[in-house]
Amino acid sequence: SQQGEEDPQALSIQEGENATMNCSYKTSINNLQWYRQNSGRGLVHLILIRSNEREKHSGRLRVTLDTSKKSSSLLITASRAADTASYFCATDEGYGQNFVFGPGTRLSVLP
Amino acid sequence: TAGITQAPTSQILAAGRSMTLRCTQDMRHNAMYWYRQDLGLGLRLIHYSNTAGTTGKGEVPDGYSVSRANTDDFPLTLASAVPSQTSVYFCASSDSRLGYTFGSGTRLTVV
Numbered sequence: 001s002q003q004g005e006e007d008p009q010a011l012s013i014q015e016g017e018n019a020t021m022n023c024s025y026k027t028s029i030n031n032l033q034w035y036r037q038n039s040g041r042g043l044v045h046l047i048l049i050r051s052n053e054r055e056k057h058s059g060r061l062r063v064t065l066d067t068s069k070k071s072s073s074l075l076i077t078a079s080r081a082a083d084t085a086s087y088f089c090a091t092d093e094g095y096g097q098n099f100v101f102g103p104g105t106r107l108s109v110l111p
Numbered sequence: 112t113a114g115i116t117q118a119p120t121s122q123i124l125a126a127g128r129s130m131t132l133r134c135t136q137d138m139r140h141n142a143m144y145w146y147r148q149d150l151g152l153g154l155r156l157i158h159y160s161n162t163a164g165t166t167g168k169g170e171v172p173d174g175y176s177v178s179r180a181n182t183d184d185f186p187l188t189l190a191s192a193v194p195s196q197t198s199v200y201f202c203a204s205s206d207s208r209l210g211y212t213f214g215s216g217t218r219l220t221v222v
Contacts, residue, residue, distance in 0.1 A: 033210055033211075035211075040216075041215060041216070042115075042201055042203075042213035042214050042215045042216055043154075043201070043203075043211070043213045044213070045210035045211060045212070048210055088153065088154070090211075098144070098156060098159055098169070099211065100156070100170075101146075101153045101154040101155075102153055103151060103152060103153035104153055
């Protein structure tokens with residue numbers, strides 16, 4: 001069963017604009033992670049946010065977490081063509097070490 | 112470069128045949144995972160291993176088996192392949208709940 005669900009499924013923006021992707025989940029979590037996947041490649045870990053954190057930054061990435069709404073957002077500022085990829089959120093099920101991935105958001109950054 | 116090596120990168124397999132997808136990591140991570148990725152469904156966990164000598168079933172384990180004889184290797188075996196097992200398979204590892212490292216994937220086509 002999928003825990004995280006990303007929204008929107010696909011997003012097209014112009015280079016230089018900001019991109020926002022959202023993730024909703026159903027049950028309580030300890031951690032939520034965001035990953036990037038370039039076409040035909042494996043997933044790359046971007047950032048992890050814990051349930052007691054509300055916001056985290058890494059370079060041009062900003063992740064927020066609202067546990068009351070069971071949602072997270074990933075903001076990519078000043079987007080570049082190289083940011084074109086699929087982005088996935090993953091949440092832990094609260095036991096073991098297994099994370100569940102959502103179906104992803106396909107981001108296209110147009111030059 | 113430290114990471115995860117998957118082999119083969121792609122394979123066409125006749126239905127009914129068996130095949131083992133190889134996964135090796137050199138990071139001494141305790142936990143390892145096998146996911147399959149299908150369009151529109153995101154990544155689904157097939158099997159996992161929290162430490163050498165132990166394995167567990169994920170969301171979609173039927174038709175697959177794994178073994179974890181040592182820390183570094185986590186092969187995935189399809190005993191009798193069926194067309195519905197056509198997918199891209201990713202191996203991943205983790206030493207904690209801080210994120211996964213993914214391999215580059217194996218693209219399998221069962222005909």
